[in-house]
Amino acid sequence: MARKIGLGRGLDALLPVSKDIEGYDPEITNNAEAELAKKDSVLQIPVDKLIPNPGQPRKHFDETELKELADSIAEHGIIQPIIAEDAKNGSFYIIAGERRTRAARLAGLSKVPAIINKYSGKERLEISLIENIQRSGLNPIEEASAYKNLMDFSNLSQEELAGRVGKNRSTVANSLRLLKLPAEIQKSIETGEKNGGISSGHARALLSINDKNLRLKLFREITGKKLSVREAEKKAAALNINPSVTEDAKEKTASRRPPEITEMEEKFIEVLGTKVSIEGSLEKGRIHIEYYSMDDLDRLHGILVGRIS
Numbered sequence: 001m002a003r004k005i006g007l008g009r010g011l012d013a014l015l016p017v018s019k020d021i022e023g024y025d026p027e028i029t030n031n032a033e034a035e036l037a038k039k040d041s042v043l044q045i046p047v048d049k050l051i052p053n054p055g056q057p058r059k060h061f062d063e064t065e066l067k068e069l070a071d072s073i074a075e076h077g078i079i080q081p082i083i084a085e086d087a088k089n090g091s092f093y094i095i096a097g098e099r100r101t102r103a104a105r106l107a108g109l110s111k112v113p114a115i116i117n118k119y120s121g122k123e124r125l126e127i128s129l130i131e132n133i134q135r136s137g138l139n140p141i142e143e144a145s146a147y148k149n150l151m152d153f154s155n156l157s158q159e160e161l162a163g164r165v166g167k168n169r170s171t172v173a174n175s176l177r178l179l180k181l182p183a184e185i186q187k188s189i190e191t192g193e194k195n196g197g198i199s200s201g202h203a204r205a206l207l208s209i210n211d212k213n214l215r216l217k218l219f220r221e222i223t224g225k226k227l228s229v230r231e232a233e234k235k236a237a238a239l240n241i242n243p244s245v246t247e248d249a250k251e252k253t254a255s256r257r258p259p260e261i262t263e264m265e266e267k268f269i270e271v272l273g274t275k276v277s278i279e280g281s282l283e284k285g286r287i288h289i290e291y292y293s294m295d296d297l298d299r300l301h302g303i304l305v306g307r308i309s
Contacts, residue, residue: 042081045114050084050101051091053124061102069099070106078104082114083127095119096127122154130165140200141190144175145273145299177207183274183290185219198222201229205236214239258282272300 082097162169191197268276
């Protein structure tokens with residue numbers, strides 16, 4: 001009998017999971033609607049009909065890990081069904097299980113077991129977030145962005161979100177702080193230490209620095225000299241103890257521009273999560289907003305259009 005794998009705290013309450021998939025193998029045909037009406041039934045869906053959930057928080061999939069999973073699926077099959085929703089165009093949105101679906105394609109499977117149901121936008125986002133977090137599928141920036149999206153979308157406090165995803169509130173709070181880092185540093189965290197970026201431990205050391213200029217300076221030293229997390233922590237502590245450079249930088253900045261502009265610039269950076277610079281005076285000037293990928297541009301577009309409308 002197929003081994004059961006629990007979905008973990010949070011998902012069990014959100015996902016309808018089949019009690020036993022062994023022996024049930026209905027085909028998707030032109031009369032699929034009749035089968036879809038059977039709630040919680042496990043169906044065999046053509047893998048090329050499954051498409052990513054637009055709200056999927058995970059953007060990067062490690063090719064080595066996918067190959068390892070594909071090898072396992074080729075030998076043992078898919079034990080936990082994919083959770084999907086009818087896209088009304090002959091395709092199905094993957095609500096939970098995109099990594100398994102990708103690996104199934106690599107393994108050469110033509111069909112995969114799936115449970116089809118309807119979900120609200122909030123449920124889609126919540127399910128994708130919880131599944132990825134519980135299976136350690138997100139890099140730190142993806143996880144932080146997913147937390148923020150779910151909090152904004154569902155109007156949740158940090159405490160409520162922590163309870164929903166089975167994490168401590170402090171864990172959620174520390175994750176969200178990563179979004180206050182400049183886009184350059186966030187990109188490095190996404191890349192990961194093994195690919196030349198920095199780890200979440202390095203990021204925590206950077207966040208402990210009070211001055212943003214010194215924070216960026218230490219970041220470049222970390223990446224340039226390949227500092228360990230412990231070395232980064234020591235240097236961050238030393239910079240906070242001796243802030244003379246910080247005060248000089250603040251005085252020079254204050255003498256060149258109105259404090260209101262500096263305050264607005266910092267607020268833009270906090271809200272948009274990317275590098276923003278304001279050039280000009282209180283009467284006239286330009287705002288530069290930087291993006292680093294199509295996904296980043298889409299994210300910024302969503303934030304700005306959503307606030308304008």
